[in-house]
Amino acid sequence: MxxxxLTQTWHYLEKWAETKPQADALAFENERLSWGDFKRRSDLIAKALLAIGVSHGDRVAMLSAARTEFLTTFLASGKIGAMWLGLSPKFTLNELRYVIGDSQPTVLIALREFMGNDLSPLVKPLMKEFSCLKKVLVIGEPFEGAEDFHRFVYQERPERNEELSQRSTAVVDDDPTLLLYTSGSTGKPKGVVHTHKSIVENIKIEVKKFYFDEQSRALIHFPINHVAAVVELGFAAVLAGGFIFCMDRFDPGESLQAIQRERLTALGQVPAMFLLQFRDPQFAKTDFSSVKQFLWAGAAAPRLMVQVLSQIASKTGATLITGYGSTEVSGFVTYTEKGDNSDKLIHTVGKIAEPFELKIVGPDRLEVKDGDVGEVAVRGPFLMREYYNNPQATAQVMDSEGWYYTSDLGFKDSSGYVHLTGRASEMFKSGGENIYPREVEEVIESHDAVLFAAVIAVPDEVFQEVGWAFAMLQPGKEVTDEELRETCKTRLAKFKIPKRFFVRPLLPLLANGKIDKVALRAEVKEILAREQT
Structure with a gap:
């Protein structure tokens, strides 16, 4: 057979459906699928896509949240050589127009309703504007021009069995299978193309580093257009043969209930999610005894978060793991190790996983010595094939030797652990001196009243640019501007100390849990405009 x-994504569904067909595989709300159910549904979807006329290399778009259909359609698309594309139901019509226009999918599968909002006003204009859409299928009550997803796909179609066999046999490891659009914080979103090989080769390493196995039970509440949902957690559980519990949104209280009710073993989140759970009244009563791994990435962890999770782990034996990666590298490529202390968990993103490669380079892309700040570059079979329809952007970040230049700045210490200092686009010069915002943010976050900090470069007549710092308070704590300034004075050169501090109970956050620096920059412009009038 x-x-x-086991070199393509859908191969692992076949494996577990054959070896343990009755075991739990996937759940959403009250719906539970065994591995046998998972394969049957995925195959029915694959045959339905063939009936629609989806060809090898076509795109299958899904406007949905994390639920059973997102993984069944993802693996079905890969089995017939198509590319699956996740879309967030929180996208605006213009955002959807851009992605649909760029990717030109053959099929659009869409929720009818999300969080009380009817999505048909988003989908109907897309149906009119994009002739590439041969079929629109709706999960929920269909509307004119669309069909009911479940009624359409869950037909046997025995006449398609031979075609499915032929199409799946024709798929090769280097075929594209996943298209994810980046957030586009510095311009229009770019479509990241991943192959079966890039996903499988990365996740084979990840499941070892995360200690995932057949007994693992993971929670997914990330948006399905995020690499964490599809690859880092979703496909990782499929490859390991574990269980996946889906939630269609992140809710602190409901996620805590799910941990206890489903006896989840792996909790992978961004720091902001952990912090919101800490604030929930149920947190102190939650039974975490089943959790074996607390995992995070996407932003630096505040000391409070690591302290609280460490206290739980000291009682349960759980492991705390963080790392570094991106959509372009199919998830994590660096990891901390079991037993690493709090300083490493807070200040580093671990070491590059063997057999992958990582180097820190200067502006000339030549490697710099340990301790020197430069751009993080990585190489390995995990790397995306390209940015979809964008060879110029691809050439800017990938060289002929297979290195991917991340635009993230950092340095390696003597033990090989990577310390991130920010994005290349965030570094600024003040009076001729380089300032790395992350270095300053870490100092501000070391104050016990601060959860998160963000440093923004602001134009200055004398120094060219200076830093303004925004600090988000820990619940129930207070701190003054002057106290934060004094904290910075003890650990930073004078030119690195922000010229102004703004202390807030909340800072704007992105869906991935990072501080929304675009929103803060817009606020800075407004402040400057007011002060100049």
Whole structure:
């Protein structure tokens, strides 16, 4: 059987459906699928896509949240050589127009309703504007021009069995299978193309580093257009043969209930999610005894978060793991190790996982010595094929030797651990001196009243640019501007100390849990405009 090579995403669904067909695989709300159910549904979807006329290399778009259909359609698309594309139901019509226009999908699968909002006003204009859409399928009550997803796909279609066999046999490891659009914080979103090989080769390493196995039970509440949902957690559980519990949104209280009710073993989140759970009244009563791994990435962890999770882990034996990666590298490529202390968990993102490669380079892309700040570059089979329809952007970040230049700045210490100092686009010069915002933010976050900090470069007549710092308070704590300034004076050169401090109970956050620096920059412009009038 072709799937036994285990070199493509859908191969692992075949493996577990054959070896443990009755075992739990996937759940959402009250719906539970065994591995046998998972494969049957995925195959029915694959045959339905063939009936629609989806060809090898076509795109299958899904406007949805994390639920059973997102993984069944993802693996079905890969089995017939198509590319699956996740879209967030929180996108605006213009955001959807851009992605649909760029990717030109053959099929759009959409929720009818999300968080009380009817999505048909978003989908109907897309149906009119994009002739590439051969079929629109709706999960929920269909509307004119669309069909009911479940009624359409869950037909046997025995006449398509031979075609499915032929199409799946024709798929090769280097075929594209996943298209994810980046957030586009510095311009229009770019479509990241991943192949079966890039996903499988990365996740084979990740499941070892995360200690995932057949007994693992993971929670997914990330948006399905995020690499964490599809790859880092979703496909990782499929490859390991574990169980996946889906939630269609992040809710602190409901996620805590799910941990206890479903006896989840792996909790992978961004720091902001952990902090919101800490604030929930249920947190102190939650039974975390089943959790074996607390995992995070996407932003630096505040000391409070690591302290609280460490206290839980000291009682349960759980492991705390963080790392570094991106959409372009199919998830994590660096990891901390079991037993690493709090300083490493707070201030580093671990070491590059063997056999992957990482180097820190200067502006000339030549490697710099340990301790020197430069751009993080990585190489390995995890790397995306390209940015979709964007060869110029691809050439800017990938060289002929297979290195990907991340635009993230950092340095390696003597033990090989990577310390991130910010994005290349965030570094600024003040009076001729380089300032790395992350270095300053870490100092501000070391104050016990601060959860998160963000440093923004602001134009200055004398120094060219200076830093303004925004600090988000810990619940129930207070701190003055002057106290934060004094904290900075003890650990930073004078030119690195922000010229102004803004202390807030909340800072704007992105869906991935990072501080929304675009919103803060807009606020800075407004402040400057007011002060100049």
């Amino acid at each position: 072709v799937w036994k090579s």
